Amino acid sequence: MASKRVVRKLSLCMILLLCLSGCWDSSDIEDISFAMGFGIDASDDEQEPIQLTTQVALTKKQGEQATAQQGKLFQNVTLKANSIHEMVRGLSLQLPYPILTDHLETVVINQDIVTDYDLFILLDELLRDNITRLSPSVVISAQQASDILATNIDGEITSDYISAFFTNETSTMKILPKVRVGDVTANLISGTSVILPKITKDKKTVKLDGAGIIRAKDNKLTGFLTDKEVEGVNWLTGEGAGGLLNFRDEKGNTIIYEIQHYKTKSNPHYKNGKLTFDVQITAQGWITEDWSLTSNNLSEKYVDKLERLAAEEVVKIVEGTMKKLQQDYKTDVVKFYDSFRIAYPRDYQKMQKDWDNYFADADVKYDVKIKIVNTGDLVKEGKPK
Amino acid sequence: MKLGTNQITTNQMIALLSSALIAVGIFTLPRNLAIKVGTPDLWISTLIGGVFSYLTCLIIVTLCLRFKQLTFFQFNKLIVGKWLGMLLSAAFIGYALLIGSFEIRSMGELTQFYLLEDTPICVIMISMYWVAIYLLTGGINPIARLIELLTPLTICIFILVIVLGIKVFELNNLRPVLGLGISPVLKGLTPTFLTFSGAEFLLVFIAMMQKPKEAKRVALIGLAIPVSIYLLAVVIMTGGLSVERMKHEKWPTFALIQEYEYRGVLFERFESLFLVVWLIQMFLTYIVCHYVAAEGVATLTRLSYKQASYMLLAAVYFICLIPSDLNQLEKMGTIIGWTSFAFSFIVPSLLLLIALMRRLKRDGEQESGT
Numbered sequence: 001m002a003s004k005r006v007v008r009k010l011s012l013c014m015i016l017l018l019c020l021s022g023c024w025d026s027s028d029i030e031d032i033s034f035a036m037g038f039g040i041d042a043s044d045d046e047q048e049p050i051q052l053t054t055q056v057a058l059t060k061k062q063g064e065q066a067t068a069q070q071g072k073l074f075q076n077v078t079l080k081a082n083s084i085h086e087m088v089r090g091l092s093l094q095l096p097y098p099i100l101t102d103h104l105e106t107v108v109i110n111q112d113i114v115t116d117y118d119l120f121i122l123l124d125e126l127l128r129d130n131i132t133r134l135s136p137s138v139v140i141s142a143q144q145a146s147d148i149l150a151t152n153i154d155g156e157i158t159s160d161y162i163s164a165f166f167t168n169e170t171s172t173m174k175i176l177p178k179v180r181v182g183d184v185t186a187n188l189i190s191g192t193s194v195i196l197p198k199i200t201k202d203k204k205t206v207k208l209d210g211a212g213i214i215r216a217k218d219n220k221l222t223g224f225l226t227d228k229e230v231e232g233v234n235w236l237t238g239e240g241a242g243g244l245l246n247f248r249d250e251k252g253n254t255i256i257y258e259i260q261h262y263k264t265k266s267n268p269h270y271k272n273g274k275l276t277f278d279v280q281i282t283a284q285g286w287i288t289e290d291w292s293l294t295s296n297n298l299s300e301k302y303v304d305k306l307e308r309l310a311a312e313e314v315v316k317i318v319e320g321t322m323k324k325l326q327q328d329y330k331t332d333v334v335k336f337y338d339s340f341r342i343a344y345p346r347d348y349q350k351m352q353k354d355w356d357n358y359f360a361d362a363d364v365k366y367d368v369k370i371k372i373v374n375t376g377d378l379v380k381e382g383k384p385k
Numbered sequence: 386m387k388l389g390t391n392q393i394t395t396n397q398m399i400a401l402l403s404s405a406l407i408a409v410g411i412f413t414l415p416r417n418l419a420i421k422v423g424t425p426d427l428w429i430s431t432l433i434g435g436v437f438s439y440l441t442c443l444i445i446v447t448l449c450l451r452f453k454q455l456t457f458f459q460f461n462k463l464i465v466g467k468w469l470g471m472l473l474s475a476a477f478i479g480y481a482l483l484i485g486s487f488e489i490r491s492m493g494e495l496t497q498f499y500l501l502e503d504t505p506i507c508v509i510m511i512s513m514y515w516v517a518i519y520l521l522t523g524g525i526n527p528i529a530r531l532i533e534l535l536t537p538l539t540i541c542i543f544i545l546v547i548v549l550g551i552k553v554f555e556l557n558n559l560r561p562v563l564g565l566g567i568s569p570v571l572k573g574l575t576p577t578f579l580t581f582s583g584a585e586f587l588l589v590f591i592a593m594m595q596k597p598k599e600a601k602r603v604a605l606i607g608l609a610i611p612v613s614i615y616l617l618a619v620v621i622m623t624g625g626l627s628v629e630r631m632k633h634e635k636w637p638t639f640a641l642i643q644e645y646e647y648r649g650v651l652f653e654r655f656e657s658l659f660l661v662v663w664l665i666q667m668f669l670t671y672i673v674c675h676y677v678a679a680e681g682v683a684t685l686t687r688l689s690y691k692q693a694s695y696m697l698l699a700a701v702y703f704i705c706l707i708p709s710d711l712n713q714l715e716k717m718g719t720i721i722g723w724t725s726f727a728f729s730f731i732v733p734s735l736l737l738l739i740a741l742m743r744r745l746k747r748d749g750e751q752e753s754g755t
Contacts, residue, residue: 024504130498133643133654182553182626182644190629338557345424345564 030059033097036074036105037159039145040084040122042112048080050113050122052087053146055159056095057103074157078146084125101129104136106159107181108145108199111212111221118219120188126181134182137163140196140212142224148199151206158206162199165208173234173243173259174227176211191216193331193356195233198224215331216356222329225321232321235281235314236334238264245285245370247313249292249306256289257310257372268340270347275362277336281314286374297375311368322364332359392595395603397529400536401590402583402607404669407543407614409491410580411663412636413718414615415622417580419631422573425559427628428620429570434577435612441730442584442604448737449591450600452747457588458684464736464745471685473732477588478681480724482697484582485674486705487717489513492667494711499639500660510705514698517672521679521694525593528676532669540610542662546655547618552645554624579722580615583670584608585729589677675701 039053056075077094079087091099109122126132139162141148151158166178176197187194194214199206211230215222225233234240245257262283269276287297287306296302325331337355341348351358393401418427452460457477462470492513493506501509520527563570584604591600618638622631625641634640642656652658675697682693708714740746 023501024508025501130502133646134640135644135646180644182630182640185633186627186630189633190627342557342560342564345561349565 027098031097032059032100033057033091033095034059034103035088035099035101036103036157037108037149037162038104038106038126039108039110039149040113041110041145042116043080045080048082049116050082050084050087051078051080051146052084053078053149054088054091054099055149055157056099057157072152073155074159076146076150084122085129088125101126101132104132104159105157105163107136107138108148108159108162109138109140109196110145111140111142114140114212114214114221116220119184119194119214120219123181123184123188127185132181134185135180137166137178138181138184138196139179139199139208140221141199141201143201148201148206151201151204153205162206166197169241171243173231173240173245175208175240175243176230176233177239177241187216188219191352191355192337193333194219195225195333213325213329213331213333215329222331225324228317229321229324232317233334235262235318236264236266236279236321238262238281239335242285244288245283245310245313247310249295249309251292253292253295254289255287255291255306255309257285257306257370258288259283259285260373261285266334266336266339268336268343270340270344275340275358277339277362277364279318279364279366281318281366281368282371283314283369284371284373287372287376290375290380293380295380298379303372303375307370307372310370310372314368314370315366318366326360326362330360331356336362391525391593393525393529393590393593394595395599397533398590398594398600398603399607399610400533401529401673402587402603403540403610404532404536404666405583405586405673406581406608406611407540407666408488408583408670409667409718410615411543411618411666412491412495412638413715414576414580415619415631415637416634417576418573418619419623419628419637421576422569423628423632424563424565424569425561425623425628426563426570427573427623427631428559428616429563430573430577431612431616431619433570434574434581435608435616437574437578438581438584438612438729439604439608441733442587442608443601444737445585445587445729445733446591446600446604448733448740449588450597451737451740451745452592453597454592455747456592456680456684458681459592460747461736463747464740464743474681474685477728478678478685480721480728481586481674481678481681482701482704483717483724484721485671485678486701486707487714487721488667488671488674489701490705490708490714491718492664492671493705494714495636496660496664499656510702513668513671514702517668517675518694518698520672521675522691524690525676528672532672535665535669539662539665540614542658543614543666544617546642546659546662547614547621549647549655550621550625550641550645552647553626553641554621555627556624558624558627559620576722579719579725581608581612582722582725582729583673585725585733586673586677588728588733589680 034057035054036057037055041051043049043051054077056077058073058075077091079090081087081090088099113122149158153161166175169175169177176195179196184194193216196212196214197208198210198212200209210227211225213222213225214220242259242261245259247255249255262281265280267278290297325333332355336359418430422430458474461473489510493510496509497504497506520531587604591597594600622637622641625644626637631637639656642659646653675694678697679690679694682688682697683690708717
């Protein structure tokens with residue numbers, strides 16, 4: 001009797017096991033195409049005006065032969081259609097494994113498409129989707145996005161390579177902080193202009209080179225900044241993570257100042273419809289290169305002089321950037337709206353819609369203080385030759 | 386009344402109250418609040434809402450302590466008479482069922498959207514029901530012990546995942562404080578208060594406490610935990626996403642977690658971790674609601690508590706199928722919020738007032754039972 005009961009219980013357990021056998025949504029990792037990057041271009045076809053290049057990582061199983069042939073770790077598929085999601089689904093006709101955008105690293109946007117289309121429209125699908133995250137970086141390019149993504153760098157997947165550039169933030173001021181999809185959304189929603197890092201293909205590699213500006217008025221591209229101007233943007237936002245300042249002393253000797261950390265504060269004043277900003281920049285750093293032979297870097301006077309010269313150079317850089325932003329592009333990409341919103345919340349509510357114009361007419365004054373805390377290991381005595 | 390099997394300790398009570406409060410609100414509150422307030426002062430609304438909830442809790446506690454060891458279903462008859470009392474009890478049962486079904490449905494919808502796209506929603510919900518009924522038939526003791534076991538763990542993970550959002554935090558998004566004056570903050574009080582629904586279940590649970598005298602402490606700590614979690618979430622979300630974006634994200638909490646990524650630690654992304662913990666919390670909230678409803682039905686009718694639990698299972702399933710899409714589900718949430726306001730503030734205050742005027746008081750020691 002007892003054994004019969006045991007058998008009955010055991011078989012019941014076995015039947016119950018059947019219920020545990022699987023999950024509706026399971027999919028094997030080998031059978032998934034991981035999309036690493038998207039490139040959005042304009043196409044000539046009127047019916048299908050958008051062209052999407054998807055960079056898919058070649059997982060081991062599929063990739064072994066390919067790797068042996070040309071050392072390529074990715075596969076690019078370019079499709080045309082009039083909606084983004086249609087193109088993503090169109091991949092199913094070319095790739096046997098379903099696409100997963102969970103691991104997207106970079107979205108490259110070509111300049112032509114973003115002159116024709118509202119950036120918000122281009123990103124709509126990514127934001128609505130339940131899988132795509134908000135952390136991929138967004139970059140703009142003057143060349144075709146498909147060309148950028150097709151760049152084959154040994155042992156690298158281009159999208160991942162581009163996204164990794166932004167970890168270099170600490171070493172140069174010419175690099176903008178990473179702009180995530182989420183950041184762009186924040187700008188688009190609050191109606192402020194967006195600055196996007198620009199990526200350029202250079203022979204067999206890609207590099208960061210300046211930035212592109214999307215104006216708030218219609219979310220379309222207005223123009224580009226050079227990398228020198230990007231330096232100015234970083235000085236003005238205070239969002240850079242350090243880098244170099246290259247200036248000359250009065251005899252024309254090159255001197256390099258390395259910024260350890262710096263802080264920017266823009267204080268807005270708004271009276272009788274007149275908008276002014278007092279920008280205070282304070283930096284602390286080292287001298288890392290000094291070409292002059294006569295300098296005595298132990299002397300306080302000499303260091304003071306360098307500090308003054310460095311500050312003048314910073315003012316020159318930011319003034320150059322500001323001139324371009326205010327006069328040519330009329331877009332606030334240096335986040336002055338933030339300090340104004342905090343100081344004059346009521347006025348900002350009225351001016352928000354038209355902010356870029358107010359920004360363009362604002363007077364800006366600069367107050368730069370550069371501190372040199374260390375002149376490096378080398379001591380020059382300062383004797384003229 | 387069976388002593389020993391039906392009593393819960395103070396700690397269990399605290400855990401029970403806080404998990405009843407942490408529910409779907411963690412996903413819906415930020416957006417509702419951002420739309421209503423519109424300035425970065427969301428956190429002040431949350432704080433004031435929390436304090437107000439505590440005051441209503443004090444009313445409930447004072448009321449319950451006048452009728453020792455009697456649940457809401459039993460003592461309302463003593464105050465307002467048999468028929469009106471019946472009506473109140475029935476409404477309370479209906480409300481508990483509504484809130485329970487709402488939580489389960491929201492849980493199903495979110496799970497389907499973010500985790501299990503191809504799994505039918507009824508499978509997600511029914512599997513939850515089955516586990517729940519297995520626990521529910523055991524009575525209050527196993528429920529309280531499970532909640533005591535799971536709550537600290539889930540709360541720790543909640544805090545961890547939200548605090549990791551520091552990576553995208555910008556203090557400027559939280560400024561200026563009170564830039565447009567106090568009026569936006571006051572507008573935010575309604576959604577906040579509606580989110581803190583769940584405190585009214587104290588009406589039933591205080592009767593089961595081992596040491597009812599500590600009920601005030603329970604209300605304080607049991608509210609402080611969820612309120613501080615909501616507060617933390619709102620502060621980090623405002624800093625990380627900015628108010629403008631919170632208005633435009635369907636589920637800002639999820640957007641925040643999707644926004645950051647950590648490399649080189651055990652996990653790089655935290656969505657799944659957060660969802661799992663949140664599922665546990667939803668489950669606990671549901672259990673509490675269902676228990677209250679079943680207890681009510683058992684008190685009002687001749688059914689035993691077990692029979693009532695099984696029967697309500699069907700009722701809950703039907704209720705949660707009523708909303709046909711997400712917008713209707715959200716409307717259901719608003720209705721629940723207002724009902725909650727009635728049961729946590731209006732009804733207890735009126736009952737307390739009548740009880741005070743009629744000098745009604747009952748000591749559980751003298752006589753027990755209905």
